[in-house]
Amino acid sequence: MNTINHHWQRFTLNQKLSRYAVYLLLILSLVQSVRTVEVIPEFFFDAPEQMADLFARMWPIDFAYYPISVHDAMVETLNIATLGTLITLIFAIPLALMNASNIVASPWSHWIARFFLVSSRSVNSLVWALLFVAIFGPGIIAGVLAIAFRSVGFVGKLLGEAIEEINMGPIEALQATGASWMSILLKGYWPQILPAFFSIVLFRWDINVRESAVLGLVGAGGIGVVLNDAMNLFEWQRVSMALVAIFVIVIVAEIVVVNIRKRLI
Amino acid sequence: MAGLNSIDIKPSITQDRENPFKRNWLITSAWLLLAAYLIYSVNAMGLSWERISSGLGYADKLLDKMFPPNFNRWELLLNDLAESLEIAIIASVAGIFLSLFFGLFAARNLMPNWVSIPMRGFIAICRTFHPVIIAILFVKSVGFGALAGILTLIVASIGFIAKLFAEAIEEISLKQVEAIRATGAGFVSVILFSVMPQVFSRFLGFSTYQLDSNLRNSTMVGIVGAGGLGGTLFSAFQRFDYDFVAAILITIIALIMLGEFLSNIVRRIFR
Incomplete structure (x- = not known):
């Protein structure tokens, strides 16, 4: 009998070691976090009771409050989300063009664009809202600008990637006819990124509807202001009304976006 | 088809052709609607030049106060940073572990409808509300803190x-599931040996992404009192300590960039 004495291994030693190192680090950091985090155990075991109490106070929902102030606040929230998404495009399109390597070849412009895109994404929309509330005062303007500045990173990055993925054939054909820079952009690039463009913008709009609902907590307008006021007054039935309104608008926005995207793509 | 039809047309220079770039009235009216909406909403916003110019003046002052950033209270900053990290790590591990089961129960091709439909509803509710709103509810029910x-x-x-x-899980190939079932394996073995190998690498990808996004969100939930850097940031804003605000913002951005760097390394290791 001549058995083949191969020992098969899926991973090399190096791969194994680095994987184990990741697992080890993860477990160590978890243990360290659990040991040092300040959690009062009584509060934790008390939580189900407190939650039940909270929901009991929220019931029944105060639907009479809807026409008084929730409706206007919801319209304001939608305005913030839509206007913010539109203003984003003013900044995001140039940055996306600068970031796409088939439009601008210089690495300098890539680095500049990437710097703006990354810093827009790293700062949370609530923090942007705090900054703009400090500048423009409380109100809808701060909300619109917070949404716009937060979305630039997302839209610019995805749009830049969409531009890089296009077929260069039509572009070369247009260049061969001696078309100007602007016509190449409008007749060569634009038709090809059109579906991606609308699906990115709609997707971001959907996210922005969610985010604009909370901006009011720091004073930037919308339904969040109503929510915050109701909570400060301990009017829990009004809080649940505002929460239901947010829930409905978010679901409706998602359904609308999914349906439009289905038609576009 | 268009090619076949064009053979019938006799070539003549004077023939009246339809304009190939016809105006699409649907799209034109959509643009008009958008323009009308813009005018309406900008009006509703109550924007005026005075407000913008005074705002720009304030922005100048704000930036003036923000620089140079003030790292004098670095002990407080480090403490909060550690708390943010702890929140992110514990929440990610617990959340990822729970979603392993919830995701399995919500998969329509493995579970009967009476399990998957309520589970999908629960997941949809978790996803609908912004983390800040959920944080408010939890702060009210379990008190301030991490x-x-x-x-x-x-x-x-x-x-x-x-x-x-x-x-x-719904996208996996069912052939392997059938093969394992044919050996007489129980439910747990079917999951472990036919489903998990097909989806585990994608699951790891989602998990590293979520760790990243939990890191971002852990610096924010503090704004409503749920622990971490956000609380300090919010109170610094309210006390007009703008130089400390700048220091906190720089710390947050550094933390997030570090997180992205680390998750890139982890992704490379598990590729």
Whole structure:
């Protein structure tokens, strides 16, 4: 009998070691976090009771409050989300063009664009809202600008990637006819990124509807202001009304976006 | 078809052709609607030049106060940073672990309808509300502090990972499941040896992404009192300590960039 004495291994030693190192680090950091985090155990075991109490106070929902102030606040929230998404495009399109390597070849412009895109994404929309509330005062303007500045990173990055993925054939054909820079952009690039463009913008709009609902907590307008006021007054039935309104608008926005995207793509 | 039809048309220079770039009235009216909406909403916003110019003046002052950033209270900053990290790590591990099961129960091709439909509903509710709103509810029910932040981010993680994981399971090839079933394996073995190998790498991808996004959100939930850097940031804003605000913002951005760097390394190791 001549058995083949191969020992098969899926991973090399190096791969194994680095994987184990990741697992080890993860477990160590978890243990360290659990040991040092300040959690009062009584509060934790008390939580189900407190939650039940909270929901009991929220019931029944105060639907009479809807026409008084929730409706206007919801319209304001939608305005913030839509206007913010539109203003984003003013900044995001140039940055996306600068970031796409088939439009601008210089690495300098890539680095500049990437710097703006990354810093827009790293700062949370609530923090942007705090900054703009400090500048423009409380109100809808701060909300619109917070949404716009937060979305630039997302839209610019995805749009830049969409531009890089296009077929260069039509572009070369247009260049061969001696078309100007602007016509190449409008007749060569634009038709090809059109579906991606609308699906990115709609997707971001959907996210922005969610985010604009909370901006009011720091004073930037919308339904969040109503929510915050109701909570400060301990009017829990009004809080649940505002929460239901947010829930409905978010679901409706998602359904609308999914349906439009289905038609576009 | 268009090519075949064009053979019938006799070539003549004077023939009247339809304009190939016809105006699409549907699209034109959509643009008009958009323009009307813009005018309406800008009006509703109550924007005026005075407000913008005074705002720009304030922005100048604000930037003036923000620089140079003030790192004098670095002990407080480090403490909060550690708390944010702890919240992110505990919430990610617990949330990812729970979503492993929730995602499995929500997969329509493995579970009967009476399990998957309620589970999908639960996941959808977790996903609908912004983390800040969930954080408010938890702060009211378990009090201020890190616990509310942890619970919030667990809910957010379930909403994201469990959904994607359920979709990944629904896309697997059922041949391997059948093969394992044919050997007489029980339910747990079917999951472990036929489903998990097909989806585990995608699950790891979602998890590293979620760890990243939990890190971002852990610096924010503090704004409503759920522990971490956000609380200090918010109170610094309210006390007009703008130089300290700048220091906190720089710390947050550095933390997030470090997180992205680390998750890139982890992704490379597990490729």
